[in-house]
Structures are given as C-alpha cells and as structure tokens.
Amino acid sequence: MLLTDLILAVIGEHGSGGCRGRTRLQKLVYFLRKPMGVQVIYQPHYYGPYSAEVAGAVQSLVAEGLVNEASGPSSREGPFERILYTYTLECDGQALVAAWQSRMPHEAERLTNVYRELELASQGIDILAVASKIHHIVSRGPVRRDELIARAAGLGWDVDESEKEKAVDFLMRHHLVKEVSEPSC
Amino acid sequence: MPNDPDMNFRVRDPVHGFIPFGQQERDVIATWPIQRLRGISQLAFTSLAYPGATHSRFEHALGTMHLAGMIARKVKLPKKERRRIRLAALLHDAGHGPFSHVSEVPMAILTETAGLLPDGMTTKNLHEQVTVELVLRDSELRQAIPARADREWIAQTLDTRNEHPPLLIGRQIVSGAIDADKLDYLMRDSLMAGVRYGIIDVERVVDCCTTWPGREKQLAITHHGIPAVDQVVVARYHMTEQVYRHKTRRITDVMVQRAAIEAGSCGCLDRALKEAFVFRARSRKWRQAFLATDDAWLLHRFLGQPATSAPRKIVERLRARRLPKEVFGCKLRELGVGAEARQRLQREREQQKDLEQRLADLLGTEPHLTFLDIRSRENPLYRSPDVPLEKEIKVIRSDGSDEKLGDCPESLCNTVKVESEASLHVYAPMDSVAPQHERQPYEDVRAKVLDAIREWFGGWSHVAD
Numbered sequence: 001m002l003l004t005d006l007i008l009a010v011i012g013e014h015g016s017g018g019c020r021g022r023t024r025l026q027k028l029v030y031f032l033r034k035p036m037g038v039q040v041i042y043q044p045h046y047y048g049p050y051s052a053e054v055a056g057a058v059q060s061l062v063a064e065g066l067v068n069e070a071s072g073p074s075s076r077e078g079p080f081e082r083i084l085y086t087y088t089l090e091c092d093g094q095a096l097v098a099a100w101q102s103r104m105p106h107e108a109e110r111l112t113n114v115y116r117e118l119e120l121a122s123q124g125i126d127i128l129a130v131a132s133k134i135h136h137i138v139s140r141g142p143v144r145r146d147e148l149i150a151r152a153a154g155l156g157w158d159v160d161e162s163e164k165e166k167a168v169d170f171l172m173r174h175h176l177v178k179e180v181s182e183p184s185c
Numbered sequence: 186m187p188n189d190p191d192m193n194f195r196v197r198d199p200v201h202g203f204i205p206f207g208q209q210e211r212d213v214i215a216t217w218p219i220q221r222l223r224g225i226s227q228l229a230f231t232s233l234a235y236p237g238a239t240h241s242r243f244e245h246a247l248g249t250m251h252l253a254g255m256i257a258r259k260v261k262l263p264k265k266e267r268r269r270i271r272l273a274a275l276l277h278d279a280g281h282g283p284f285s286h287v288s289e290v291p292m293a294i295l296t297e298t299a300g301l302l303p304d305g306m307t308t309k310n311l312h313e314q315v316t317v318e319l320v321l322r323d324s325e326l327r328q329a330i331p332a333r334a335d336r337e338w339i340a341q342t343l344d345t346r347n348e349h350p351p352l353l354i355g356r357q358i359v360s361g362a363i364d365a366d367k368l369d370y371l372m373r374d375s376l377m378a379g380v381r382y383g384i385i386d387v388e389r390v391v392d393c394c395t396t397w398p399g400r401e402k403q404l405a406i407t408h409h410g411i412p413a414v415d416q417v418v419v420a421r422y423h424m425t426e427q428v429y430r431h432k433t434r435r436i437t438d439v440m441v442q443r444a445a446i447e448a449g450s451c452g453c454l455d456r457a458l459k460e461a462f463v464f465r466a467r468s469r470k471w472r473q474a475f476l477a478t479d480d481a482w483l484l485h486r487f488l489g490q491p492a493t494s495a496p497r498k499i500v501e502r503l504r505a506r507r508l509p510k511e512v513f514g515c516k517l518r519e520l521g522v523g524a525e526a527r528q529r530l531q532r533e534r535e536q537q538k539d540l541e542q543r544l545a546d547l548l549g550t551e552p553h554l555t556f557l558d559i560r561s562r563e564n565p566l567y568r569s570p571d572v573p574l575e576k577e578i579k580v581i582r583s584d585g586s587d588e589k590l591g592d593c594p595e596s597l598c599n600t601v602k603v604e605s606e607a608s609l610h611v612y613a614p615m616d617s618v619a620p621q622h623e624r625q626p627y628e629d630v631r632a633k634v635l636d637a638i639r640e641w642f643g644g645w646s647h648v649a650d
Contacts, residue, residue, distance in 0.1 A: 041345060043353070043356075045403075046397060046403065046579055046587075064518065064606055093524070095525065096525055096528065139349075155353075156397060156398060156403065
C-alpha cells in the first residue's frame with residue numbers, strides 16, 4: 001500500500017464529517033503504517049513524532065484535487081491546532097478509495113478494523129498524541145515504566161502521570177508495547 | 186574556524202573563502218569515496234543551459250562540512266559532537282552515483298527488478314543508503330575513521346530511515362529544514378550557474394541558529410533570523426524554478442535515466458554497469474563496482490554500446506546537445522480523465538512505455554527518443570521534494586515563546602503559496618519531424634498529442650470518467 005493510498009483511506013474512514021486536525025491525521029497514520037505495511041519515517045519533532053513525508057503527501061493530495069482541506073479557528077486551548085484543518089475526500093479521492101477497496105478487499109477490511117479500534121479506544125485526539133510519544137520512545141529500546149516521563153521530557157515533550165498511564169494502557173491493549181517484569185536479584 | 190587550534194589545514198573555496206579542516210578530516214578527504222566526488226557533477230547536465238554550472242559534489246561536500254561546523258559551534262555543541270557532525274556533513278553525498286540524483290532512478294529500478302531493494306529504500310533516499318553502506322564498510326573510510334562508534338554515529342545520522350538518530354540536532358544540522366547542505370548548495374549552485382537567486386545572508390542564518398528547549402536539543406532560529414531564513418526559502422523557490430527545474434535540465438535528466446533503463450531492459454546492460462547499479466548491501470564486490478563509477482565512466486559505458494543501440498543514440502544526442510523539444514505539457518488533471526487512470530500512468534512504467542510508443546507512432550519519431558515525463562509533488566517551497574519548509578522551522582521569540590515560521594506574521598512564508606500538482610510533459614526530437622525553419626507551430630503538434638493521449642486513456646473505459 002502506498003502512503004497516499006493510506007492517507008486517502010484514513011480520511012475516507014471519517015465519512016462526511018472529515019478528519020479534524022493535522023495532528024490527528026499524523027497520529028492515525030503513525031499507528032496504521034505498520035499494520036498496513038506502509039514505509040514512512042517519523043522523527044521526534046517539537047510536539048511528538050512527526051512525519052514530514054505525511055505532511056507533504058497530504059499537501060500533494062490537496063493540490064491534486066483528491067482531498068479538500070478546510071481551515072477554521074480551533075476551540076482547543078494550548079499549543080496545538082490553533083487553526084483546525086479538516087480533511088474530506090473530493091469526488092476523485094472517493095473514487096480512488098473505492099477502487100482500492102475493491103482491488104484490495106482484505107487490506108481495506110484490516111484498515112477499517114484497526115481504525116475502528118483506535119477510534120474506540122482513543123475517544124479523541126489526546127490519547128493518540130501521547131500514545132505516539134510513548135510508543136516512539138519505547139520503539140528505541142526497553143524503558144522502565146517509571147522512566148517514561150523523564151524520557152519524554154528529554155525529547156522536549158510534556159507528558160503527565162495520568163496521560164502516561166492511559167497511553168500505556170492504550171498501547172498494551174493494542175499489543176503495540178508489552179510489559180515484562182524485571183528479574184529480581 | 187580560524188582560531189581553532191585543531192584546524193591545521195585549509196583550502197580555498199569560491200563560496201566560503203578559506204575552509205579550514207583538521208587532520209582526521211584531511212584523512213577522510215583523501216579517501217577514494219570523497220575524491221571520487223570530483224567526477225560527479227553537482228547539477229548533472231544543467232551546464233547545457235547554464236554553462237558555468239560544471240561544479241562537482243566534491244566542493245559541495247567541503248562547503249557543507251564547513252557550514253555544519255559553524256552551526257554546531259553556534260549552538261554550543263560539545264567538541265566531540267561537532268567533529269562527528271562535520272564528518273557526517275563531509276560524507277553526506279558520498280553515495281551519489283553518476284550525475285548525482287539522475288542515476289538514482291535507474292539504480293532503484295534495476296535494484297528492484299533484481300529483487301534486492303531493501304525495505305524502505307526509495308529513489309528519494311537511495312544515495313543515503315549507499316552512503317551509509319560506504320561509511321560502515323569501505324576500507325579506506327574505516328582507516329580514516331577508526332573508531333567504530335564514530336562510524337556508526339555518522340551512519341545513523343545520515344540514514345533518514347532511522348527514526349532514532351543518535352543526536353537529533355546533529356541530523357537537523359546536516360539534513361533538516363535549514364541545514365548546512367541546503368545553505369551550501371543554494372549559494373554554490375547560484376554562483377556557478379551565474380544566477381543571483383541563491384544569494385542568502387548565510388552569516389545571519391548561522392548567527393540566528395539556536396536550540397529549542399528540551400534535553401535532546403532541536404534546532405530552531407531566533408526571531409531576528411526570520412528575514413534571513415525567509416530569504417533561504419525564497420532562494421530555494423527561485424533556484425528550483427529557474428535552475429533545478431529548467432526545461433533543458435529536465436529533458437537531460439530524463440535522457441540519462443532512459444539510457445540506463447533501456448540498457449537494462451534491452452539486455453545490453455554491460456556487466457560493469459549492472460554490478461554498479463544493482464545495489465547490494467554488505468557486498469564488497471558491489472562497493473568496488475559502485476566506487477568505480479562517475480559521470481565520465483557512465484557516458485563511456487553507453488558510448489561503448491553498438492551504434493544502433495538506444496542508450497548510445499540517446500547519449501550521442503546529449504553530448505552534441507541535440508535535445509528533444511517539449512511538444513506538449515499540461516497538468517494531469519487537465520486531461521479530463523479519471524483519478525485512477527492518472528495514478529496508474531504516474532506509477533506504472535509499462536503504461537508510460539505504452540503511451541510513449543503511441544506518441545512515437547503519431548509523431549513519426551523513434552520510441553526511445555520520445556519521452557514522457559510525469560512530474561509530481563514538486564512544490565519548490567518544500568524541502569526535498571515534498572516537505573513544506575515553513576512547517577519545520579521553529580522560531581523562538583525573545584520572551585521564550587515559540588511558533589512555526591509559517592505562523593509568524595512577519596514571515597514571507599505566509600504570503601508565498603505555490604501549489605504542487607502532477608503534470609505531464611512529452612519530449613520528442615523535432616528535427617526528425619521537420620527542419621527548424623519549416624517546423625509547424627507547436628500548437629498543431631500539441632493538439633494532436635492531446636487527442637492521442639485522450640484516445641489512449643479512452644482505452645481504459647473502466648477507469649476513465
């Protein structure tokens with residue numbers, strides 16, 4: 001599956017309301033890339049793992065008339081999303097997603113299932129954002145649970161205790177990380 | 186770094202004046218992987234449009250090392266890391282094949298055809314993977330950089346597939362939104378091409394480099410640097426439009442790529458070329474074959490083919506600057522065909538060949554001299570080639586607050602909006618159609634080509650609108 005196909009499919013999963021927020025789209029692709037076998041690089045960025053490739057691909061899809069990008073003021077407080085971007089599929093984009101779904105029915109079903117699980121478990125953007133930070137840290141190598149906040153701070157990311165716990169639960173529920181007990185001396 | 190006691194050597198450079206360097210850097214410069222870059226032109230056949238642009242990757246490597254060291258010093262990195270960053274910058278282009286980025290396309294295609302394309306490797310990052318391979322395994326580089334930890338640090342910094350660089354700011358300095366690579370090539374390419382679009386206030390850019398707080402430092406600029414960084418963004422835009430995407434450059438790139446692909450597909454790919462262009466990780470034989478290549482070597486291979494072979498005919502035309510002309514060009518969307526059909530044409534080389542054959546029949550030209558060129562995702566305001574620059578640059582205000590460059594009200598990045606959209610171009614050798622003074626107006630040819638393309642798409646009734 002190509003990155004552009006994944007982005008179109010993810011936006012398509014949101015239906016007519018569209019995918020609300022660039023950060024949300026970034027984080028959904030972050031978690032869907034492995035199950036869908038898409039090679040895309042995320043690097044630690046100012047506010048979490050970020051993929052410039054995803055940002056660029058979204059802009060190209062907008063420019064090519066496959067995705068509509070609408071912007072408006074965000075009701076959210078804090079450093080994120082002062083302008084809220086909403087992405088919906090244009091007719092050409094819908095046609096491409098439909099063609100992909102009929103060509104790759106099993107992949108399409110897998111994407112829908114993983115997307116729904118993420119949607120159900122995340123109940124909004126925050127858990128995805130924090131979970132992607134924790135996941136990025138753990139993917140570097142084993143980390144003790146009580147070291148996670150300090151590691152995040154080391155990358156300049158603010159994560160508090162309750163966010164961390166929710167994010168770890170989320171990641172473990174989806175088998176994205178696993179916890180092993182340390183052998184005692 | 187005139188006061189650095191470790192910098193015992195210096196070399197004069199047309200862009201930066203004296204570039205100082207130390208003993209270890211001297212050892213690395215003396216290795217074949219770096220010396221070889223003297224034979225790799227920085228801008229491929231751009232010199233057919235801008236005759237002065239004949240500079241090589243070698244001087245760009247030196248300039249990038251110099252600027253990377255300046256930025257690393259400005260953000261107060263420790264000496265050990267400054268040294269590693271300078272080495273990484275010096276080596277960052279060691280993996281370029283003949284004619285720089287031009288050979289990445291045939292290399293990727295030939296490697297993929299051989300079933301050897303590693304996970305995550307694309308034409309965009311192929312030269313990085315080759316660089317990593319050389320840094321880790323080339324015997325001369327291993328001698329010049331004896332500490333394994335240094336070599337691994339450099340390789341991980343240059344490997345953008347690696348999501349966990351050892352020092353994030355190190356990667357950002359060598360290969361980031363405002364990096365030493367970009368600052369050097371804009372100035373150097375502009376100077377050598379004889380254009381003035383790439384003139385930037387590099388001292389100001391470096392002086393305004395700072396770090397975004399966090400224990401793992403990230404590169405940012407102070408708000409004083411906004412005009413200078415805006416200038417870099419605008420320079421990149423104009424250099425891309427006027428030099429890197431010059432129509433002559435586009436057709437020459439397509440011709441070299443086609444010559445290599447044709448050599449591969451017609452079975453006349455000679456052994457040395459095949460050994461060099463099919464990437465094999467951890468293979469000493471492949472490294473030796475690759476390191477033997479440069480621009481002159483590649484042309485020699487093509488010119489050694491039989492006189493009737495497609496690669497030789499293409500390259501003979503290149504040498505004599507008898508270039509095909511653009512006979513048609515439009516946005517893909519303007520063709521009025523369905524999105525899936527457009528995407529298939531963009532992605533599938535077989536479809537492109539089929540359309541080329543159809544157009545060659547129409548124009549009465551040889552198929553291997555009739556070129557379809559599909560450009561996509563090439564917003565010149567993006568970083569290489571699909572990353573919006575202004576979204577990646579963090580500006581630190583004097584009160585400690587921060588925002589992205591693209592959100593700063595005083596930044597020009599807010600006003601420059603360029604859409605990137607896929608387009609289709611057709612080149613054909615018009616001299617075989619008619620002598621120049623008798624040539625029909627291009628509009629006639631354009632209309633015929635457009636009709637033929639639409640008719641060709643019409644054969645896909647199941648996907649066309």
